[in-house]
Amino acid sequence: MIIKTIYSMQNVFPNQNHGFLIWLLAIVLSLGFSACDETDEYYEVLKKQPELVGFSATGLNANDILVIYGRFNPDDLEIRIGDIEKVKIESIDTVDLWGSQFRWDYSYLAIKVIITNEMGIGKNRPVTITSSGITVENIPLIEIRAQYSLLEKPLTLEKVADVPANNRPVYCNNGKGNFYFFHDTEYKLTRISPDGGNEQVFDKNIFKDNDGVTFRITRVDGIGIDPQERYVYLSAYTRALTGQPNHYYRLCRYDLNSGQWTVLNKTAYSTRTASRTLEATQPFEGNVGEAKIFTVTGVYPDKEGNVYFNMDNRFITRLDAAGNYNILSKNSNYADSPQMEKGVPVINGYTDEELLNIIPGTVDSFTNVDIIHPEGNEFYTSSVDGFYRHSLTGQKRINGFDNRYTRFSGAILYYAEIIDGRPYTTGYFNSSEERLTGRYSRSDTDNSVWGRLPLADGKLLVLYNYPLATAYIAWGVLDFSEERGYHYSPGQFDPMNYKVNFDDVLIKYDDEGHVYFTANNRQVILKTVYK
Numbered sequence: 001m002i003i004k005t006i007y008s009m010q011n012v013f014p015n016q017n018h019g020f021l022i023w024l025l026a027i028v029l030s031l032g033f034s035a036c037d038e039t040d041e042y043y044e045v046l047k048k049q050p051e052l053v054g055f056s057a058t059g060l061n062a063n064d065i066l067v068i069y070g071r072f073n074p075d076d077l078e079i080r081i082g083d084i085e086k087v088k089i090e091s092i093d094t095v096d097l098w099g100s101q102f103r104w105d106y107s108y109l110a111i112k113v114i115i116t117n118e119m120g121i122g123k124n125r126p127v128t129i130t131s132s133g134i135t136v137e138n139i140p141l142i143e144i145r146a147q148y149s150l151l152e153k154p155l156t157l158e159k160v161a162d163v164p165a166n167n168r169p170v171y172c173n174n175g176k177g178n179f180y181f182f183h184d185t186e187y188k189l190t191r192i193s194p195d196g197g198n199e200q201v202f203d204k205n206i207f208k209d210n211d212g213v214t215f216r217i218t219r220v221d222g223i224g225i226d227p228q229e230r231y232v233y234l235s236a237y238t239r240a241l242t243g244q245p246n247h248y249y250r251l252c253r254y255d256l257n258s259g260q261w262t263v264l265n266k267t268a269y270s271t272r273t274a275s276r277t278l279e280a281t282q283p284f285e286g287n288v289g290e291a292k293i294f295t296v297t298g299v300y301p302d303k304e305g306n307v308y309f310n311m312d313n314r315f316i317t318r319l320d321a322a323g324n325y326n327i328l329s330k331n332s333n334y335a336d337s338p339q340m341e342k343g344v345p346v347i348n349g350y351t352d353e354e355l356l357n358i359i360p361g362t363v364d365s366f367t368n369v370d371i372i373h374p375e376g377n378e379f380y381t382s383s384v385d386g387f388y389r390h391s392l393t394g395q396k397r398i399n400g401f402d403n404r405y406t407r408f409s410g411a412i413l414y415y416a417e418i419i420d421g422r423p424y425t426t427g428y429f430n431s432s433e434e435r436l437t438g439r440y441s442r443s444d445t446d447n448s449v450w451g452r453l454p455l456a457d458g459k460l461l462v463l464y465n466y467p468l469a470t471a472y473i474a475w476g477v478l479d480f481s482e483e484r485g486y487h488y489s490p491g492q493f494d495p496m497n498y499k500v501n502f503d504d505v506l507i508k509y510d511d512e513g514h515v516y517f518t519a520n521n522r523q524v525i526l527k528t529v530y531k
Helices: 002-012 018-048 332-336 352-358
Strands: 051-055 059-061 065-071 077-081 089-095 108-114 122-125 127-131 142-145 155-162 167-169 179-183 189-192 198-202 219-225 231-238 246-255 261-270 298-301 307-311 315-319 324-331 362-364 368-373 378-383 386-391 397-402 448-454 459-464 475-479 484-487 506-509 515-519 524-530
Touching: 077 108, 179 219, 219 307, 231 298, 298 368, 307 368, 324 332, 368 448, 378 448, 448 506, 459 506
Parallel strands: 059 142, 219 298, 324 362
Antiparallel strands: 051 065, 065 108, 077 127, 089 108, 122 142, 155 524, 167 179, 179 189, 189 198, 219 231, 231 246, 246 261, 298 307, 307 315, 315 324, 368 378, 378 386, 386 397, 448 459, 459 475, 475 484, 506 515, 515 524
16 A cells, blocks of 8 residues: 555656655655544543533432433542532443433433432532543532421331222221221122221112112212211212113212111213203202202212212312202313213203303313312312312312423422332422422333322322332322422331232321321221331
8 A cells, every 4th residue: 555655656746756755655644643643532532521411300308319410431430519528429320311412322321329418408509520530510509408208207007907809998088087998899888997897887778769769770989978977978870771761870878877878869861862951951050959960970078068079070069068069160171071971961952162151160170180178178180291289169270280391291290219219209399400200190110190198288198109009108298388299208118018009099197197098909908107
């Protein structure tokens, strides 16, 4: 190759001797090698240059884990946060980050460090990252908050009782009182005492109209018991047999003291499409015996004698102690729903939007009604976008948090990271600087949130898991009054080999703040106790 280059140069410089040409070629080659060396050296400098992509959050509680994403030399890395000059690195993992701002051919590091009180509590805490002797510039400041939880002491579990098979918990906000479970195919109600004993309250033979004639049951939708454990309210649906003119919805009440059974309301729904007129679904409100009451999927009695109903996520209604029935809230999404039974079934000649205007009540917007909390004059809803708190009377949605305001899509529950394999909530609502996890879902393939239980003063206790429901028993508090999430109790929680699955339910809490819930697929009732 060099000989060919010399010959070619002879053609360019025919009057020059060979010595001159060789000298000239040596100079060219030396310059080329020098440039290659400089390029290699520059590339090595670039390789050493650290790059910060971002933090998992810029607002954290003490004991949270901060994840630092970027390109660094893991063998020569020092991190300073606040008043701690050399922070201990818990772990370093290689991750791929997706997005137009990231290089597709780069792998980034995820560096985890634990935030501590010693770093200093407050806003504008500085972070310094030095890699291979080079300090990253323009690093965002972070806020460190003192660790907070609703309870002051860590919790463990205590078994209360076994649950009969194929039973679901019945709503009864009675503190330290009895537990009630209903069998969906045998239609029997069982009472379980706090000491673990159980007895049958009634079975399907109780289902009779007020004239004493037994009626057939297709399903029992909603069922609830008042806090005094006096009355059981339930909604029973009877589907018409072939040739019969009507389906029937019945709202029933059972007196636990006297054993008296009463059908408070019996509403017919014609099997003939032509008979499904507006007149046939009226009156919408009035005396409980006269109003037309259809699908009731949730029943929530209070201690004042009122009963609140979730009408298939379409309406929130109330039966007061005097026997007056009225519609409190009507869902604006009613008009977007498919033609099906939905509180007020399909009516001939009217669109859903027209019916929404005809039916009384305050217009609100919600997807899934999780639970009604009469004591707080509120109900809670959720969707893939967030959790929301609504007023039962007087106004619409109070507040909530919505993942559409965050930079992470499809997420619901605030968190910092995981410590000792246990997740927890933390952070402020609708903050674009918080990282989130936990979807509104009942899937075991993502970070699900379920089991919502209202506490006092606008607080909602939630079950959640990371990453699988069967792996942990964990909960957090969504505080809608302060608009933030935090721990329910401090420290690491010991599940004692119990597992919470998606069919398990948070049942109630008592005046000491202890929670009662089912575990192991509703096989047992557990209670939290202080360690």
